[in-house]
Amino acid sequence: MSINFALLLEQTLNGLQYGVMLFLMAAGLTLVFGIMNLVNLAHGSLYMVGAYLATAFTEKTGSFVLGVALALPATLLVGVVVEIVALRTLYERDHLDQVLATFGLILFFNELVAIVWGRAAIFTSVPPFLSGHFRVLPGLPYPTYRAVIILVGIAVAIMLWALVTRTRLGMRIRAGASNRTMISALGVDIRQLYTFVFGLGAALAGLAGAMAGPVYSVQPGMGEGILIQVFVVIVIGGIGSIRGAVVGAIVVGMADTLGRAFLKPLLATIISPPAADKAGPALASMSIYLLMAAVLFFRPEGLFPARGRS
Amino acid sequence: MAISRRTLALVAGGALLALVPPIAALTNQPFYLDLFRRMMIFAIAAVSLDLILGYGGMVSFGHAAYLGIGAYAVGIPAFHGVDNGWLQWGLAIAASALAAAVIGAVSLRTSGVSFIMITLAFAQMLYYLGISLETYGGDNGMRLAGRSRFGGPIDLREPAVFYYVVLAILVLLLTLGNRLVASRFGMVIRAARSNEVRARAIGFSPFRYKLTAFVIAGGAGGLAGALLANQTEYLTPDFMHWTRSGEIMFMVILGGMGTLFGPVIGAVVLLLLEDVLSALTTHWQIILGPILILVVLFAKRGLFGLVAGAETRDG
Amino acid sequence: MADTLLAIRGLSKHFGGLLASDRIDLDVARGETHAIIGPNGAGKTTLIGQLAGDLRPDSGSIHFAGQDVTRLDAPHRARRGLARSFQVTSIFREFSALDNVALAVQAHAGRSFRFWRSARSEPALREPARAALEAVGLGARADVLAARLAHGEQRQLEIAMALATEPRMLLLDEPVAGMGLDESQKMVRFLAMLRRRITIVLVEHDMDAVFTLADRISVMVYGRIIATGTPSEVRGSDDVRRAYLGEDRA
Numbered sequence: 001m002s003i004n005f006a007l008l009l010e011q012t013l014n015g016l017q018y019g020v021m022l023f024l025m026a027a028g029l030t031l032v033f034g035i036m037n038l039v040n041l042a043h044g045s046l047y048m049v050g051a052y053l054a055t056a057f058t059e060k061t062g063s064f065v066l067g068v069a070l071a072l073p074a075t076l077l078v079g080v081v082v083e084i085v086a087l088r089t090l091y092e093r094d095h096l097d098q099v100l101a102t103f104g105l106i107l108f109f110n111e112l113v114a115i116v117w118g119r120a121a122i123f124t125s126v127p128p129f130l131s132g133h134f135r136v137l138p139g140l141p142y143p144t145y146r147a148v149i150i151l152v153g154i155a156v157a158i159m160l161w162a163l164v165t166r167t168r169l170g171m172r173i174r175a176g177a178s179n180r181t182m183i184s185a186l187g188v189d190i191r192q193l194y195t196f197v198f199g200l201g202a203a204l205a206g207l208a209g210a211m212a213g214p215v216y217s218v219q220p221g222m223g224e225g226i227l228i229q230v231f232v233v234i235v236i237g238g239i240g241s242i243r244g245a246v247v248g249a250i251v252v253g254m255a256d257t258l259g260r261a262f263l264k265p266l267l268a269t270i271i272s273p274p275a276a277d278k279a280g281p282a283l284a285s286m287s288i289y290l291l292m293a294a295v296l297f298f299r300p301e302g303l304f305p306a307r308g309r310s
Numbered sequence: 311m312a313i314s315r316r317t318l319a320l321v322a323g324g325a326l327l328a329l330v331p332p333i334a335a336l337t338n339q340p341f342y343l344d345l346f347r348r349m350m351i352f353a354i355a356a357v358s359l360d361l362i363l364g365y366g367g368m369v370s371f372g373h374a375a376y377l378g379i380g381a382y383a384v385g386i387p388a389f390h391g392v393d394n395g396w397l398q399w400g401l402a403i404a405a406s407a408l409a410a411a412v413i414g415a416v417s418l419r420t421s422g423v424s425f426i427m428i429t430l431a432f433a434q435m436l437y438y439l440g441i442s443l444e445t446y447g448g449d450n451g452m453r454l455a456g457r458s459r460f461g462g463p464i465d466l467r468e469p470a471v472f473y474y475v476v477l478a479i480l481v482l483l484l485t486l487g488n489r490l491v492a493s494r495f496g497m498v499i500r501a502a503r504s505n506e507v508r509a510r511a512i513g514f515s516p517f518r519y520k521l522t523a524f525v526i527a528g529g530a531g532g533l534a535g536a537l538l539a540n541q542t543e544y545l546t547p548d549f550m551h552w553t554r555s556g557e558i559m560f561m562v563i564l565g566g567m568g569t570l571f572g573p574v575i576g577a578v579v580l581l582l583l584e585d586v587l588s589a590l591t592t593h594w595q596i597i598l599g600p601i602l603i604l605v606v607l608f609a610k611r612g613l614f615g616l617v618a619g620a621e622t623r624d625g
Numbered sequence: 626m627a628d629t630l631l632a633i634r635g636l637s638k639h640f641g642g643l644l645a646s647d648r649i650d651l652d653v654a655r656g657e658t659h660a661i662i663g664p665n666g667a668g669k670t671t672l673i674g675q676l677a678g679d680l681r682p683d684s685g686s687i688h689f690a691g692q693d694v695t696r697l698d699a700p701h702r703a704r705r706g707l708a709r710s711f712q713v714t715s716i717f718r719e720f721s722a723l724d725n726v727a728l729a730v731q732a733h734a735g736r737s738f739r740f741w742r743s744a745r746s747e748p749a750l751r752e753p754a755r756a757a758l759e760a761v762g763l764g765a766r767a768d769v770l771a772a773r774l775a776h777g778e779q780r781q782l783e784i785a786m787a788l789a790t791e792p793r794m795l796l797l798d799e800p801v802a803g804m805g806l807d808e809s810q811k812m813v814r815f816l817a818m819l820r821r822r823i824t825i826v827l828v829e830h831d832m833d834a835v836f837t838l839a840d841r842i843s844v845m846v847y848g849r850i851i852a853t854g855t856p857s858e859v860r861g862s863d864d865v866r867r868a869y870l871g872e873d874r875a
Contacts, residue, residue: 099371101602104603107595107596111594224552282442504720
């Protein structure tokens with residue numbers, strides 16, 4: 001096999017970086033599913049809003065860091081407004097209603113950004129101070145920006161872990177994920193908790209979107225592509241579980257990235273190169289769904305379901 | 311025998327649909343024939359979804375996948391010179407039924423939120439598969455080499471003939487569907503939707519029935535896809551895009567889920583709405599989105615309930 | 626020894642740190658009416674869940690009509706002749722009472738992969754359903770939507786559904802729960818009529834019902850059965866008295 005080690009390491013890091021993006025989205029979404037039992041298809045729209053706002057603020061202020069810093073609370077605000085105006089009525093409704101209503105929200109947001117910023121994809125560049133490469137290992141340069149994304153992801157994971165396991169609020173969140181009616185019976189202000197959880201999810205999605213700009217293109221509908229992969233992450237990891245979101249995100253991020261990079265050459269060693277040329281990309285794009293199907297077949301509730309849910 | 315409002319509404323609807331081609335010819339507006347034919351094709355897709363969504367309570371967000379499979383089951387053979395309609399449409403039904411069997415076998419092991427996400431994910435998987443088929447156009451799709459051939463008087467290149475074929479299929483589907491939901495099989499599906507725990511407690515194992523319904527709906531969706539390919543004479547992976555699944559779902563809800571006939575109205579109204587709105591502005595989706603939200607929040611019963619009276623939906 | 630229909634051996638179930646069922650042993654003879662009583666939290670619901678097939682025990686076994694059903698799910702047990710009613714009424718609300726029972730008849734008859742003939746037009750399903758409704762006293766309400774029936778009527782409907790599956794054993798979870806005096810007396814009279822024809826295991830808090838109906842009573846406390854015997858034996862038992870009075874003092 002002619003896959004060299006440097007390429008493997010680079011793709012592994014890319015997989016980790018993509019996994020971070022997935023994790024940021026999955027963490028918020030899995031909590032919303034688990035605690036509020038709300039199917040929110042518009043979560044991807046918050047990612048998209050974060051990306052557009054970061055781009056806009058960066059342009060206005062001339063500073064990438066400031067752009068991201070402003071985009072976060074702005075996306076949080078958008079999320080909270082959406083929650084209060086549109087989503088509150090949906091908590092009591094069945095999943096079908098939630099699916100359809102949030103689908104309507106997607107159409108709305110996609111069109112909104114198209115009106116404001118146009119339909120063409122916007123390409124933002126990596127800020128100068130984060131551009132370039134640094135040496136992970138001798139002979140292996142890795143883009144600094146992507147490495148920063150990975151670090152941000154680890155930091156957020158640690159902060160979330162601290163929040164969920166070490167604070168009263170976190171305790172309520174965990175309790176809510178495993179038994180919703182119980183916490184409201186215990187007197188916790190459900191509405192506040194819900195709004196908080198939703199806002200947290202929105203901020204995380206916004207962060208992912210804000211960081212995504214320089215790496216992926218910013219365009220209407222960018223949220224949906226990643227959203228579906230986020231669903232796969234949550235299904236594999238287990239609904240309501242942050243730990244599941246971490247594991248699921250890494251697994252899916254790796255599988256997708258490594259699959260795209262190596263499935264074709266790997267297949268070419270087994271079957272003929274022209275056939276591998278055809279089958280490779282097809283299998284690569286299907287790989288994470290096949291993975292999801294495999295996990296579901298043996299554990300329908302996911303790998304780490306929030307306790308008490310299975 | 312008293313004729314219910316429901317029967318009257320159906321007969322009237324059927325008659326109106328049957329009159330479209332002659333009226334279109336008289337007024338020299340072939341566009342309307344094309345439009346209504348398109349609506350009926352989506353009506354077929356919506357009715358097939360209603361079987362599992364409205365009656366079975368299975369919120370499958372990947373139904374458009376079967377339309378895509380059906381379309382490619384026509385397009386790929388045609389690309390290779392095989393334009394026998396019986397073969398193509400038979401393949402469309404069989405392939406989508408098979409896909410539904412596989413997808414259902416995995417997805418139906420879950421329920422609720424997971425089920426929705428999984429059906430969505432599988433449909434997306436097929437969408438990406440479609441994009442990766444470079445030979446058949448990849449994500450640009452491809453033109454249909456020629457409409458399906460059936461021999462004899464059935465020439466789909468004749469607009470009116472094709473129209474009546476679609477109408478006949480729609481009527482057939484509605485008739486069969488009607489029998490299905492009232493049959494023993496249909497009762498199990500509806501009971502499982504009403505109260506799954508109770509259904510299990512009296513001795514039904516719902517999984518096998520749900521899977522069967524899923525396969526039937528998938529096959530019918532595949533047929534709709536074959537018709538759609540013939541209609542547009544162009545097929546792309548977009549047929550399978552999850553937003554299409556959402557559209558079809560909306561047709562079911564808008565028309566009235568669990569009524570079989572409601573989705574027909576839903577298809578007509580939604581496509582008309584999209585047509586009208588897109589004439590107003592290219593940004594019509596920003597209007598459609600909130601409309602859909604409002605329908606979900608306030609008009610859940612759907613239009614068929616308004617037209618045919620309150621007793622449209624039992625059990 | 627009378628013919629044993631239900632044999633439970635060493636049944637145990639944990640929920641996290643909580644031991645809900647603690648090595649339960651119990652035999653129920655064919656034709657017997659056996660009541661299970663105990664204070665709240667004793668684990669009666671968990672036991673019912675394991676008997677019905679909703680919950681998997683961690684260890685132990687359940688034999689029904691001589692066969693090991695421990696690993697079977699609820700539908701399979703129902704098809705073997707174990708019918709149940711629920712503590713919180715569980716029926717098909719959007720269907721008529723007759724439809725509800727006809728569904729039970731259909732489940733028992735098998736052959737549900739029929740796609741053409743209207744189920745509502747089949748005498749093979751409707752007639753036995755009507756008969757079951759008559760038997761529980763709901764004959765006149767056959768065409769009423771189940772959701773519109775009175776609470777007591779809905780519980781009668783559940784019994785009719787259970788009977789329509791021609792069961793070997795009825796598992797009743799608080800059959801008179803939430804019923805007024807008249808309704809519960811009616812239900813108890815009806816169950817008393819059933820007693821000889823069919824084996825019944827019931828969980829109840831209503832002591833009048835229990836002592837009227839039961840051939841034998843088992844008392845559960847903290848997941849264990851602390852006493853089993855005839856009504857007079859249980860009434861006279863010191864263990865039982867301590868368990869109930871002890872509960873008050875704690």
